[in-house]
Amino acid sequence: MKRLASLALVFALVTPLVTFAPVEAEAATSVATLQSKLRARGFYRGPIDGVMGAQTQQAVMAFRKEIGATRTYSWSDSLLDELNNYARPWVPYRLNPAPNRVEINLTRQVMYLFIGGTYAQVFPISSGNGEPYTNSFGSFVNANTPTGNFTIQRHVKGEKISYLGSLWNPWYFTGGYAIHGSSSVPAFPASHGCVRLTMWDSNWLESRLNVGMSVHVWREPSGAGPTLSPGGALGVGGSTGCLNGDCDRVAFNDRSGRFYFWDQITHNPAIMPMFYGVPNDHPFSGDWDGNGDDTLGLYRRSDGYVYLRNTNTQGIADITFFFGNPGDIPIAGDFDGDGVDTVSIYRPSEQRFYIINQLGANGGGLGAAEFSFVFGDRGDVPFVGDFDGDGTDSVGLHRPSTGQVYLKNSLTGGLADIQFTFGNPGDKMVAGDWDGDGVDTVAVYRPRWGVLFIKNSHAGGAANGAFDVGYLESVVSLSG
Numbered sequence: 404m405k406r407l408a409s410l411a412l413v414f415a416l417v418t419p420l421v422t423f424a425p426v427e428a429e430a431a432t433s434v435a436t437l438q439s440k441l442r443a444r445g446f447y448r449g450p451i452d453g454v455m456g457a458q459t460q461q462a463v464m465a466f467r468k469e470i471g472a473t474r475t476y477s478w479s480d481s482l483l484d485e486l487n488n489y490a491r492p493w494v495p496y497r498l499n500p501a502p503n504r505v506e507i508n509l510t511r512q513v514m515y516l517f518i519g520g521t522y523a524q525v526f527p528i529s530s531g532n533g534e535p536y537t538n539s540f541g542s543f544v545n546a547n548t549p550t551g552n553f554t555i556q557r558h559v560k561g562e563k564i565s566y567l568g569s570l571w572n573p574w575y576f577t578g579g580y581a582i583h584g585s586s587s588v589p590a591f592p593a594s595h596g597c598v599r600l601t602m603w604d605s606n607w608l609e610s611r612l613n614v615g616m617s618v619h620v621w622r623e624p625s626g627a628g629p630t631l632s633p634g635g636a637l638g639v640g641g642s643t644g645c646l647n648g649d650c651d652r653v654a655f656n657d658r659s660g661r662f663y664f665w666d667q668i669t670h671n672p673a674i675m676p677m678f679y680g681v682p683n684d685h686p687f688s689g690d691w692d693g694n695g696d697d698t699l700g701l702y703r704r705s706d707g708y709v710y711l712r713n714t715n716t717q718g719i720a721d722i723t724f725f726f727g728n729p730g731d732i733p734i735a736g737d738f739d740g741d742g743v744d745t746v747s748i749y750r751p752s753e754q755r756f757y758i759i760n761q762l763g764a765n766g767g768g769l770g771a772a773e774f775s776f777v778f779g780d781r782g783d784v785p786f787v788g789d790f791d792g793d794g795t796d797s798v799g800l801h802r803p804s805t806g807q808v809y810l811k812n813s814l815t816g817g818l819a820d821i822q823f824t825f826g827n828p829g830d831k832m833v834a835g836d837w838d839g840d841g842v843d844t845v846a847v848y849r850p851r852w853g854v855l856f857i858k859n860s861h862a863g864g865a866a867n868g869a870f871d872v873g874y875l876e877s878v879v880s881l882s883g
């Protein structure tokens with residue numbers, strides 16, 4: 404913190420202390436409304452009776468599991484936007500998938516039912532807890548749910564007493580492993596390897612599953628495989644329109660500090676994984692050495708340092724320097740058109756950009772801002788691009804609350820030069836030259852859907868290309 408305080412002095416900026424009024428409690432969603440919303444999105448199959456009973460609570464749990472929220476049984480209106488915007492689960496790409504099938508996501512502890520090729524329902528499950536136990540042959544085995552592609556082999560209607568206890572309506576998909584009803588479906592893996600459903604879900608599924616049905620059991624990849632859903636419900640498909648091959652690329656990061664570099668933006672890119680940094684680092688990219696290739700930079704919120712790398716290979720940072728005030732957002736670009744990208748600052752508390760055209764000294768601090776200007780509103784998220792193709796970068800803002808995009812073609816305050824609507828709350832916006840015409844345009848990565856949407860013009864409306872990515876954190880664009 405001392406470093407940060409001294410840097411603030413270098414900036415000679417006085418940030419007024421801003422206090423906030425307590426946030427007022429939001430209007431509570433009625434239980435009946437919640438039940439209707441959960442049912443419409445496939446999480447709830449019970450009556451709309453306005454009662455927050457166990458079945459409704461399990462539906463809330465299923466939704467919380469599915470979106471990666473804390474696994475509790477209680478509803479919070481802070482999740483309402485995500486519920487309203489929920490479109491479908493991410494599932495691995497399959498060539499010619501069976502229209503009616505079961506997909507079991509062990510990572511999120513949910514099961515998806517597809518009917519007629521379309522996602523229909525999400526069920527909370529509890530799968531194998533991985534602990535050793537003695538099986539019916541007296542051998543020690545681990546309680547793992549087998550992953551892979553199976554079909555339902557046989558079914559017992561009603562109760563089946565097994566060596567390990569009572570199974571309700573078991574559907575055996577390999578050996579003694581079944582999808583079955585249980586009186587205990589906790590938030591975590593707890594079974595000996597079977598896939599537990601709630602009793603009411605098991606009964607609901609009795610007429611909807613059948614012997615011979617496909618069952619796919621998997622763990623979520625950390626961006627390992629891109630997937631393609633041509634003509635999917637999201638309209639995933641299209642292309643960037645990159646004709647000359649000299650177009651910007653992207654990299655995504657996950658929560659563990661791993662990056663996935665796409666060699667090109669297509670539906671079938673080659674992907675290079677690489678560890679860089681630690682969880683919660685804020686990634687950005689730029690050409691720090693002016694050799695024409697963009698490489699990674701990280702801002703570590705915990706120590707206020709930026710870590711720049713001059714190659715997209717694993718290793719320690721080539722340049723590190725400390726940076727800004729807590730809460731500042733790093734932006735990187737070539738703001739003077741000399742071919743070298745530098746790290747500058749957006750200070751959300753002031754809605755002010757601080758532009759610096761040189762990097763900080765290695766091990767030292769970022770120098771004083773050359774100039775600054777105010778642009779945007781509280782909550783806006785900055786990004787950088789050359790939106791008019793003149794060789795000099797300027798800034799843009801995405802307003803998550805409305806989806807408005809504001810672009811500037813000069814590094815000055817005042818009104819946006821270009822304004823349109825693109826993206827949803829929660830989307831991560833980035834700019835790049837996806838089609839190779841020399842002009843940067845926006846794209847959004849929607850983590851909840853695991854999809855990247857690309858625009859080739861400064862306009863709202865449909866994306867030019869939408870690409871299945873998988874569940875990751877955020878995206879950076881890479882030139883060169």
Ligand SMILES: [Ca+2]
Nearest residue numbers: 690691692696
């Ligand atoms: Ca470079």
Ligand SMILES: [Ca+2]
Nearest residue numbers: 737738739743
């Ligand atoms: Ca520059």
Ligand SMILES: [Ca+2]
Nearest residue numbers: 789791793795
């Ligand atoms: Ca420009």
Ligand SMILES: [Ca+2]
Nearest residue numbers: 836838840842
């Ligand atoms: Ca372009």
